[in-house]
Amino acid sequence: MVTPRRTRVEAVGEGAAVTTLELFFDLVFVFALTRVTDWMADDPTAEVVLRGMLILVVMWWSWVGYSWLGNVAKADEGLIRVGMLVAMAGVFIASITIPEAFDDLPGGLSGPVVFAVAYFVVRIVHLGMFWICSRDDPQLRGQIVRWIPSVVLGTVLLLLASQAEGWVQTALWAGALLGDYVGTALAGASWRLNSASHFAERHGLIIIVALGESIVSIGIGVAALPVSWPIIAGSVLGLAIAGAMWWAYFDVTSILTEHALAEATGERQIRMARNGYTFLHLPMVIGIILMSLGLKKALLYIGGGEGHALSDPLYGIPLAALYGGAAIYLFAHVWFKRYLIGTLNVERIVVGVVLLAITPLVALVPAVVALLVLALVLCGLVAYETHRFRELRHAVRHGSHAEH
Known part of the structure; x- marks a missing residue:
């Protein structure tokens, strides 16, 4: 230029x-x-x-x-x-x-x-x-x-x-x-x-920004409450949830998709950037922000804010946002990877469906248990993928790029 x-x-x-x-x-x-x-x-x-x-x-x-x-x-x-x-x-x-x-x-x-x-x-x-x-x-x-x-x-x-x-x-x-x-x-x-690496990095950073909002929500939700063991437990669970969502994107997915974008040329590369990053990163951010809404309300319940007791369940829109936001985030990942590198991540589809299916059930248990269940499911997904694809993961992160 x-x-x-x-x-x-x-x-x-x-x-x-x-x-x-x-x-x-x-x-x-x-x-x-x-x-x-x-x-x-x-x-x-x-x-x-x-x-x-x-x-x-x-x-x-x-x-x-x-x-x-x-x-x-x-x-x-x-x-x-x-x-x-x-x-x-x-x-x-x-x-x-x-x-x-x-x-x-x-x-x-x-x-x-x-x-x-x-x-x-x-x-x-x-x-x-x-x-x-x-x-x-x-x-x-x-x-x-x-x-x-x-x-x-x-x-x-x-x-x-x-x-x-x-x-x-x-x-x-x-x-x-x-x-x-x-x-x-x-x-x-x-x-x-002009630069595939720059473009991918910019979108990775906006995911970090959104995940940062989830952490801010955890803190704001209990900022005016006296610290207690339930608040500490809820905060750790919230961080585990945010950490699992970070892992799902940055451990392998961001590397593979950036590599695919860099290898493409001409209008195909532009379409990959537009559809994969401009369009499909939006539902990821939406999912994170909805989850942040759920985290903020859950910590408020756990800390006893607004007259709530530790045994009170999270329900309605906040619960739907918490679990639905995590599911939207996973589904967007699946579509993103499918579009850019052609692989279908069945595990994340299954986990997303499971999260939606169990939402009515966790409305019957205390908010801290709802957080615990979500953290276990998301961390379990990360652990499963890390173990099952350990050789390919090592090749992507420490050697030549391989399709996952």
Whole structure:
């Protein structure tokens, strides 16, 4: 990519590492994920969780666009650096407005309007930066032109949603996000992917960010309660659950899929990046955030908060989020691996189905037992896979790549 010096846009090379500015950029998403979880936990009804997921998808769409931009032009150089910092401000303002994204609170500015305008700023800066990067690349410029309608549709619908209420507002949000995803899929696969390792690393880091939110939820759930043995036990179980989810992604899967992405070329590589990372990492993040909601409520029950006793069961939406989130995460892993490397991880499908099947049963036992069961199931899956595929795992992690 050759651009005039006055724009100071520097192309990313193969094997590039994630920049410190991109890590800084991710900090606002840590805050955004925390806000989404806290907002849902305050009133965990089905409607609130649905709206929380819609907000999460908007946050994801804001983040993922800059993961592509940072793979074309270095994020910490020249004009792109300025654009990233402006986008950070937009995401941060949207994040602090999350509790008012649907229903405006008394006083001050209109929350839904502020959220929609902040999202518009994030999208328009992203589009402008990509337009500059493509000035000497007709193929990329053509791709951007085909993609613009989906950007316009999604942003306009979200702005319209800020003026609506009830189911109409929710439907407009869903339409905005659907338009973005469908439009992106139909716009073609003529994007640029300059560094497969950088792209895979960026998406691995966002999984870390989401898992970090699960740990934050454990702490926040009991922050105002006096420490006790049940709280210590629940916290350890929560960390075991988060650790098993980390292991499921980073032990082997992330290595194999990055290798497959690096070996692909042309439009096939772009489709793998778009479908496997941009699209299929979203349900992984959704699963983690739902699980974080369940962890936060479970620790609150275990610690005796809000009038609960240690023997009280976790039930309803929080329990469904805890077990369902873990299942969604596993199913997304299966689809991700299937798409990128062609293997079908039957073990994770079975465990995901088992988690969904036993959810009504664990609603009958104390919350700490529900956490214990989930931790045993997920850690058992990790132990089984580690033992069964130990030779292939060793080859992937310490030798040549092998299909798992």
